[in-house]
Amino acid sequence: xxxxxxxxxxxxxxxxxxxxxxxxxxxxxxxxxxxxxxxxxxxxxxxxxxxxxxxxxxxxxxxxxxxxxxxxxxxxxxxxxxxxxxxxxxxxxxxxxxxxxxxxxxxxxxxxxxxxxxxxxxxxxxxxxxxxxxxxxxxxxxxxxxxxxxxxxxxxxxxxxxxxxxxxxxxxxxxxxxxxxxxxxxxxxxxxxxxxxxxxxxxxxxxxxxxxxxxxxxxxxxxxxxxxxxxxxxxxxxxxxxxxxxxxxxxxxxxxxxxxxxxxxxxxxxxxxxxxxxxxxxxxxxxxxxxxxxxxxxxxxxxxxxxxxxxxxxxxxxxxxxxxxxxxxxxxxxxxxxxxxxxxxxxxxxxxxxxxxxxxxxxxxxxxxxxxxxxxxxxxxxxxxxxxxxxxxxxxxxxxxxxxxxxxxxxxxxx
Numbered sequence: 138x139x140x141x142x143x144x145x146x147x148x149x150x151x152x153x154x155x156x157x158x159x160x161x162x163x164x165x166x167x168x169x170x171x172x173x174x175x176x177x178x179x180x181x182x183x184x185x186x187x188x189x190x191x192x193x194x195x196x197x198x199x200x201x202x203x204x205x206x207x208x209x210x211x212x213x214x215x216x217x218x219x220x221x222x223x224x225x226x227x228x229x230x231x232x233x234x235x236x237x238x239x240x241x242x243x244x245x246x247x248x249x250x251x252x253x254x255x256x257x258x259x260x261x262x263x264x265x266x267x268x269x270x271x272x273x274x275x276x277x278x279x280x281x282x283x284x285x286x287x288x289x290x291x292x293x294x295x296x297x298x299x300x301x302x303x304x305x306x307x308x309x310x311x312x313x314x315x316x317x318x319x320x321x322x323x324x325x326x327x328x329x330x331x332x333x334x335x336x337x338x339x340x341x342x343x344x345x346x347x348x349x350x351x352x353x354x355x356x357x358x359x360x361x362x363x364x365x366x367x368x369x370x371x372x373x374x375x376x377x378x379x380x381x382x383x384x385x386x387x388x389x390x391x392x393x394x395x396x397x398x399x400x401x402x403x404x405x406x407x408x409x410x411x412x413x414x415x416x417x418x419x420x421x422x423x424x425x426x427x428x429x430x431x432x433x434x435x436x437x438x439x440x441x442x443x444x445x446x447x448x449x450x451x452x453x454x455x456x457x458x459x460x461x462x463x464x465x466x467x468x469x470x471x472x473x474x475x476x477x478x479x480x481x482x483x484x485x486x487x488x489x490x491x492x493x494x495x496x497x498x499x500x501x502x503x504x505x506x507x508x509x510x511x512x513x514x515x516x517x518x519x520x521x522x523x524x525x526x527x528x529x530x531x532x533x534x535x536x537x538x539x540x541x542x543x544x545x546x547x548x549x550x551x552x
Contacts, residue, residue, distance in 0.1 A: 167249070167250060169250075171252075172250045172251065172252065172253075175252055175253040175254070175255065176227070176251075176253045178253070178255040179227060179253040179254065179255040179262070179263050179266075180223055180224070180227055181223075181255070182223075182255040182256065182257040182262035182263060183219075183222060183223030183226050183227060183255075183261065183262035183263050184216065184219035184220050184222070184223035184224075184262070185219055185223075185257065185262065186219070186222070186223070186257065186260060186261050186262035187218060187219040187220075187221065187222020187223050187226075187261075187262070187375045187378075187379075188215045188216065188218045188219030188222070189219075190222065190260070190261075190372040190373065190375070190378070191218035191219070191222070191372075191373055191374075191375050192315045192316065192373055193214070193218065193314040193315055193373075194314075194315075194316050202214065218375055219375070221375035221376050221379075222375035222376070222378060222379050223262065225298050225375065225376050225379035225380070225383075226261070226262075226263070226379045226382060226383070227253075227263075228294055228298070229291055229294045229295050229298065229379065229382075229383035229386070230251075230253070230263070230265060230266045230291075231251065231266070232290050232291055232293075232294045233266075233287045233288065233290060233291030233294075233386075233387075233390075234251035234266045234267070234268050234287060235251065235290070236286035236287040236288075236289065236290030236291060237268050237283055237284075237286055237287040238250065238251065238268055239286070240282045240283045240285075240286035240287075241268075241270065241283050243282070244279045244282060244283065246270065246272060246274060246275075246279060246283065247270075247271040247272050248268050248269065248270050248271060249268050249269040249271065250268065251266045251267065251268050252266060252267050252268070252269070253265075253266045254266060254267070261382065265386065270283075273520065274519060275519070275520050275521055276519060276520065276521040276522075276523060277405050277519050277521065277522050277523050277524075277525070278405070278523060278525065278526070278529065280401050280404070280405055280519050281401065281402060281405035281406075281525060281529055281532075281533070282529070283401070284398045284399075284400075284401025284402050284405070285398065285401070285402050285529075285532055285533065285536055287390065287398055288387050288390050288391050288398045288399075288536060288539065289532065289535070289536065289539075291383065291386070291387050291390075292383075292384070292387045292539050292543070294383060295380055295382075295383025295384045295386075295387055295543075296354075296380075296384070297380075298376055298377075298379055298380035298383055299355065299358055299377065299380030299381065299383070299384060300358060300380075301376060301380070302374060302376040302377030302378075302379075302380045303358060303359060303361075303362040303365065303377060304362065305376070306362060306363070306364045306365065306366075306374065306377070307364065308329070308364050309325045309329060309330060309331050309364060309366075310325060310326075310329070311373075312325060312366075312370065312373060313325065313326070315373060320336040320337065321336055321370070324336060331364075331366060331367050331370070332367075335348075335367070335369050346369050346551070347369070347372075347549055347550075347551060348368050348369040348549070348550045348551070349368045349369070349371050349372075349381060349548065349549065350368070350385075350545030350546070350547045350548040350549065350550070351368055351545060352381075352384060352385065352388070352542065352543050352544060352545045353541065353542045353543075354384060354542035354543055355381060355384060357542075384543040385543060385544075385545065385548055387539065387540075387543050388539075388540050388543035388544040388545075391536055391537075391539065391540035391543075391544075392419070392508075392540075393412075393415055393416055393419055393540075394416040394419060394420055394508055394512060394513075394514055395416065395508060395512035395513040395514055395515065395516060396512055396513060396516065396517070397512055399536070399540060400412070400416065400512070400516050401516070402533050402536050402537075403415060403416070403516075403533075404516040404519075405525055405529075405533070406525060406530065406533040409515075409516065409518065412515070412516055413514075413515050413516075416514050416515060416516075417464055417465065417514055420464055420505060420508055420509075420514055421464070423501040423504060423505055423508075424457070424460055424461075424464075424479070424501065424502070424505050425479065425482060425483070426496055426497055426498050426501045426546055426547075427497070427498060427499055427500065427501030427502035427503075427504075427505060428453060428457060428479065428480075428483045428497075428502070429483050429486045429487070429496060429497030430497030430498040430499035430500070430501070430502075430547075431453060431497075431499040431502055432450075432453060432483050432484075432486075432487055432497070433487060433497050434499055435449045435450075435453070436487065450480070453480070453483075454476055454480050456502070457476050457479050457480065458472060458473065458476040460505055460506075460509065461475045461476055461479065463509045464509065464514055495547060495550075496546055496547065497547070498546060498547040498548065498549070498550070500548070500549065
């Protein structure tokens with residue numbers, strides 16, 4: 138009998154054990170200085186990223202409030218725009234990770250404090266935050282509690298940020314302080330509203346604009362407020378953009394695969410076999426979306442030259458074969474036929490034109506790579522299997538609803 142369990146006759150347990158505590162192990166000294174340093178660095182990188190995205194450089198130049206550090210000075214308004222974004226995003230990340238942390242501590246599972254990941258080169262200043270679980274999670278209910286606590290807690294913050302951002306929106310004339318956007322500013326000056334579709338800006342023939350994906354919850358919330366900016370201008374609004382990111386990052390964590398939070402929840406709710414089926418099906422949907430997006434971009438880049446077209450399709454087919462072989466664990470022949478079928482679906486989607494192609498997002502090919510090699514499609518087994526309580530089952534259903542409301546199959550598109 139394992140030293141940390143004792144016999145139990147509780148009905149519904151698949152193993153005759155009840156947890157009395159986690160296995161004992163030598164303590165691990167927390168590196169508080171490292172956690173604090175990473176937090177401050179991430180706050181700095183997200184603040185600078187948020188200020189640059191807000192982009193109100195005309196306001197900054199005209200500002201009479203400056204912080205001076207010797208020969209260097211910085212606009213107070215610039216810092217305030219950045220702090221609205223960086224502080225909001227870190228509030229979401231912190232609550233999400235501490236949701237996991239306190240749930241783990243409640244179950245006496247050894248875990249680290251959050252490690253924040255500063256990254257100044259991806260547009261938002263961070264790759265998020267993670268905690269490290271320092272032991273195997275012993276039971277199904279413990280797995281569920283730790284997995285669900287983070288996204289549920291983070292969702293509350295993201296929802297609050299989004300509602301606050303919508304409730305405090307400036308009128309469209311707010312964007313008159315943003316450099317460029319001449320066609321947009323002319324429209325706003327003439328009508329006082331945002332245009333219904335993206336306008337072609339003069340001198341931007343060779344440029345591009347990033348458009349954020351609409352999610353069901355964001356669209357629903359936006360219907361109750363005035364002056365809601367279009368999705369291609371959302372990043373000029375620091376708190377609102379942080380709220381959108383929080384909602385979407387919650388959905389990413391709730392993807393029902395592997396050891397993501399959504400994978401933990403689904404595994405605890407449905408069991409190993411059904412989790413495996415759902416996870417594989419979902420990754421195939423992501424893979425199909427990624428292939429459609431990649432093929433559409435490829436068609437635009439290589440044109441009609443047969444050699445380039447043939448090489449690009451062969452490359453895509455090889456990539457899909459590799460993914461399908463890893464995901465489905467089929468033999469060589471059946472993986473080949475599955476690849477042919479998927480390529481045929483992608484080609485048919487391109488023939489369907491824009492209404493079908495809009496579901497393509499090449500970024501899912503990268504996410505599929507991360508899932509296959511890091512997150513894994515299937516969930517590892519848990520030592521003690523016990524049924525979820527009714528309250529936990531309702532929390533699992535709520536998590537699934539949150540995922541659907543916050544998810545966008547095409548979170549970013551380029552126009």
